[in-house]
Amino acid sequence: MPELNPFIKLRRELHLIPEVGYEEFKTQQFLLDYIGTLPQENLEIKTWRTGILVRVAGVAPTKTIGYRTDIDALPITEETGLPFSSLHEGKMHACGHDCHMSIALGLLTQFANDPLRDNLLFIFQPAEEGPGGAKPIMESAEFKAWWPNTMFGLHIAPEYKAGQIAVKPGLLFANTSELFISFKGKGGHAAYPHLANDMVVAASAFVGQMQTIISRNIDPLDAAVITIGQIRGGEVQNVIAEEAYLDGTIRTLSKETMDIVWTRLKQLAKGWEEAYQCEVRFIAGSDYVEVDNDEVETNKFIDYLQKNASRKLYRLQRSNDRRRLWLLLRKNSWVHVLAWRRFGIQPSSF
Structure with a gap:
C-alpha cells in the first residue's frame, strides 16, 4: 500500500x-x-x-x-x-x-x-x-x-x-447574526389547552411569520435569509410546553439590511407577546461582518x-x-x- x-x-x-x-x-x-x-x-x-x-x-x-x-x-x-x-x-x-x-x-x-x-x-x-x-x-x-x-x-x-x-x-461573505429566541408562557395538561399558553404553537407560528420579513420587508434586488436550525420545547408528550426555544442565523449583504431584519423581528416579538400571552426574549449571540476581499x-x-x-x-x-x-x-x-x-x-x- x-x-x-x-x-x-x-x-x-x-x-x-x-x-x-x-x-x-x-x-x-x-x-x-x-x-x-x-x-x-x-x-x-x-x-x-x-x-x-x-x-x-x-x-x-x-x-x-x-x-x-x-x-x-x-x-x-x-x-x-x-x-x-x-x-x-x-x-x-x-x-x-x-x-x-x-x-x-x-x-x-x-x-x-x-x-x-x-x-x-x-x-x-x-x-x-x-x-x-x-x-x-x-x-x-x-x-x-x-x-x-x-x-x-x-x-x-x-x-x-x-x-x-x-x-x-470584493464582497464574498455575507453579514451573519446568530439568532436565539426564547418563548415563555403557561404550561398545562394536554387535555386542557384552554387553560394554558402553548409555547410550541407560539414558536412554530413565529418560524413561519419571520419569513415574511424576507419576502415583504427586504428589497427584492437585495438579499437576506433567516434560517432556524433548531427548535426545542416541552418535556413530555402529554404536557403543554411552558417554554420553547428557536436557534438560527440571519444573513444579509449589508449592515443596513441586517438592521431592518432585527427591527422587524423585535416588532413581531411584541405582537407575539400580545397574541400568545407570553414573554418573547432575544438571547445575545455573535455577530460577524461581511468579507470584502x-x-x-x-x-x-x-x-x-x-x-x-x-x-x-x-x-x-x-x-x-x-x-x-x-x-x-x-x-x-x-x-x-x-x-x-x-x-x-x-x-x-x-
Missing part, C-alpha cells in the same frame, strides 16, 4: 479528535507537538486559550502577512463509516477544519524551512463555530503584539471538484493562478461564512478550494 502524503495523514489524525469551541485541548497539543518538530530558528510560538499564534521571521521584513485557520469541530455524530472516524462521541469535523489545519501546517512547514522576505503570522483560531473566537483573539495582547498588515485564508468547498479553486475580489491582493492571486497553476479557477458570486472579522484588517483575500463530496458541508456524512 502506498505511503500517505504526510499532510493527509495529519488531517486524518486530527479528524479523530474533534473538539468544540474553547475545548480544543487535544487539538492544541497535537498542533504544538507537530510545530515543535519544525526548525525553530525563525519561529516564535504563543498560545491564547486553546488557540496558537506562530510567527515566522522573514529574512528582510517590511510587513507581516497573516494566515488564519480554524481548529474547532461541531456537535454532530459522525456517520461516515471511515476508518478514521471521530473518536469523540457526538463531535465531528463536519466543516473541514481538520483539512484547514493540515493545509496550514503544510504552509508553516514550507516557510519554517524556507522563510520569505516578510514576516508571517499563522493563527490557529478556536471557537469558529461558536461562541466566536475571532474577535477575542484579535483583542488579545498576544495578537496585538504581532498585528499583521494583511490577512489570508481559505475554506474547502464540497460543491467544487478536486483541482478547482473559487475566489472573487481586497481588489489588489485578490487579483494578484487570480493572475498567478491563471499564469502558473494547473488548477481550474472559478470566480465566485458570493458565499456565507464566519471568517469575516479577520477581514477588518486593511488588506485581505479569501478563497474556496477543492473538497468534493457527494453531500454538502456540515452534515454527519461529510
Whole structure:
C-alpha cells in the first residue's frame, strides 16, 4: 500500500479528535507537538486559550502577512463509516477544519524551512463555530503584539471538484447574526389547552411569520435569509410546553439590511407577546461582518493562478461564512478550494 502524503495523514489524525469551541485541548497539543518538530530558528510560538499564534521571521521584513485557520469541530455524530472516524462521541469535523489545519501546517512547514522576505503570522483560531473566537483573539495582547498588515485564508468547498479553486475580489461573505429566541408562557395538561399558553404553537407560528420579513420587508434586488436550525420545547408528550426555544442565523449583504431584519423581528416579538400571552426574549449571540476581499491582493492571486497553476479557477458570486472579522484588517483575500463530496458541508456524512 502506498505511503500517505504526510499532510493527509495529519488531517486524518486530527479528524479523530474533534473538539468544540474553547475545548480544543487535544487539538492544541497535537498542533504544538507537530510545530515543535519544525526548525525553530525563525519561529516564535504563543498560545491564547486553546488557540496558537506562530510567527515566522522573514529574512528582510517590511510587513507581516497573516494566515488564519480554524481548529474547532461541531456537535454532530459522525456517520461516515471511515476508518478514521471521530473518536469523540457526538463531535465531528463536519466543516473541514481538520483539512484547514493540515493545509496550514503544510504552509508553516514550507516557510519554517524556507522563510520569505516578510514576516508571517499563522493563527490557529478556536471557537469558529461558536461562541466566536475571532474577535477575542484579535483583542488579545498576544495578537496585538504581532498585528499583521494583511490577512489570508481559505475554506474547502464540497460543491467544487478536486483541482478547482473559487475566489472573487470584493464582497464574498455575507453579514451573519446568530439568532436565539426564547418563548415563555403557561404550561398545562394536554387535555386542557384552554387553560394554558402553548409555547410550541407560539414558536412554530413565529418560524413561519419571520419569513415574511424576507419576502415583504427586504428589497427584492437585495438579499437576506433567516434560517432556524433548531427548535426545542416541552418535556413530555402529554404536557403543554411552558417554554420553547428557536436557534438560527440571519444573513444579509449589508449592515443596513441586517438592521431592518432585527427591527422587524423585535416588532413581531411584541405582537407575539400580545397574541400568545407570553414573554418573547432575544438571547445575545455573535455577530460577524461581511468579507470584502481586497481588489489588489485578490487579483494578484487570480493572475498567478491563471499564469502558473494547473488548477481550474472559478470566480465566485458570493458565499456565507464566519471568517469575516479577520477581514477588518486593511488588506485581505479569501478563497474556496477543492473538497468534493457527494453531500454538502456540515452534515454527519461529510
